Amino acid sequence: MIRIFEIEWLKLKNYRVFWVLFALYFLGLTIVCSSGMFLMEFLKSKGADLNGVDPTILPLYDFPDVWQNVTYVATFFKLFLAFIVIISVTNEISYRTLRQNVIDGLSKKEFLISKLALIVSLSSLATIFLFLQGLIMGLIYSKVGGLKYIFSSLEFFPAYFLEVCTFLSLAFLLSILIKKSGFVIVLLFMYTLIFEPFVVVNMEHNPHIPNTMDWIIPYLPIKSLNNLIRVPFPKYVLMRIQDYVALVDILIVAAWLFIYNYLVLVIMQKRNV
């Protein structure tokens, strides 16, 4: 197991594209997570008011609400991590090194595990980083202190970890299936940000589409991921939100995680590499 991890590390540690994407991810995440207060100041200066509330007094970084807020916002950045996985996998195909690895004695299962090791490592780093980010911002801005509040609602982090792992596994599957990095990136981008949301919105709100199929929505690949950590912000205008991670949502995502990786294994065993 350590050997497989080392193999993946040797491939990546001197690969500049990998480090650049990694840095971009952290930079983007840091900017967005830390600029909540600036954003509120900006809204105020433009004369915005949220049902009569001054935006700058919103407790965005108060413990423990900060956890749901940062994990929700960070969701959008998982695409950057997916690019790393896509490039890493499609490179192995276009350089023919996957084939050479197998010739040299790596089994296809070991190859799958080596990429899973990458996925789990990226997801872990992202989760830890996000926790530190939230912690720092909370310590700066939170009007609520004390370990009791700081260490409550932490289940959003395992949920975030699961979400990123599953999304990266989807990227892995698409890379193995389609093989061309550019095409995979565009497809994943379009599907995640446009196609599936478009379908969901139409199913939910278009009066011309009957509602008999609505039960399927929570099972869709992206919707199920987004359901893990629900939008927290409406609570600031006193609307009810789901401020916990639901077991059923976890189960649906875990099922996708299994399906993606199982399909990768089946495809690799069947195909010439």
Add this chain to the structure above:
Amino acid sequence: MNSILKINNLTKHYGKIKAVENLSLEVQEGNVYGILGPNGSGKTTTLGMILDVVKPTSGEYSWLNAGSKSQSRKKIGAILETPAFYPYLSAVRNLKIVAKIKENGAENIEPVLKQVGLFDRKDDAFKTYSLGMKQRLSIAAALLADPPVLILDEPTNGLDPQGIAEIRELIKNIASQGKTILFASHILDEVQKVCTHFTVLKSGKKVYDGNVEEVMNQNKKIEVASENLEELKSIVSGFGDLESLENESGKLIIKLMNGSDSIDLHKYLIDKGIVLSHLSERKSSLEQKFLNILKESDD
């Protein structure tokens, strides 16, 4: 001798194209086994199947040197088609990955790079290498774990004449250490020089399988000349084991039946009182045999 590889009715179809058809082979330990065939005859597909990167349509193969298939591949050094390495990594870093996969050979990285003449460029990225250097790195990777079995698919592709000669020396050298080598090539001269056994593929079918030395001796010819060629010719015509006799630029080219050789002929000529100005054996090239085999298989 022990078998090291058994191939049983291996078949690969790509849609309608029959790349390999019911191929059976057995390779003994220590053999240098040439796989010959025109372009597209199924050489690389066959090697791809026994290396688990091409899925056979039917049939099976087994390596007899280790348990699982991935374990036996760790004990095989293989070059298949074009060199495949991480372009952004140096030779040393690429070989570190190979050693990690094979769980062996990390300490051999510098020696093998010296052996193939890449040591001076060992820290340069693979993408900066010429085709010949890339091919040398493949050979270095194949030798890295000091494997008992080597599979070389056109190993001299892209090399300059000096490189070709070096690699040929290297292969002979490795073969003399008792290693088993499976060697695919369409350069017959190369196979003739290094192989002990060979098999000929044509359109995915095995059309010949045999021992290189035997084939060469089978088609051995003798050249003789003397001051009076006409007299020589009439006397040679009386030799009992004669199969054919030709006149070629001042020499007689004689082919004898199996079982008799140039010594028998020479004794006969001495008895007849003939003094030769020239006597030599001409081994036929594998090339002629190969072309004959392909031609026969057409009929």
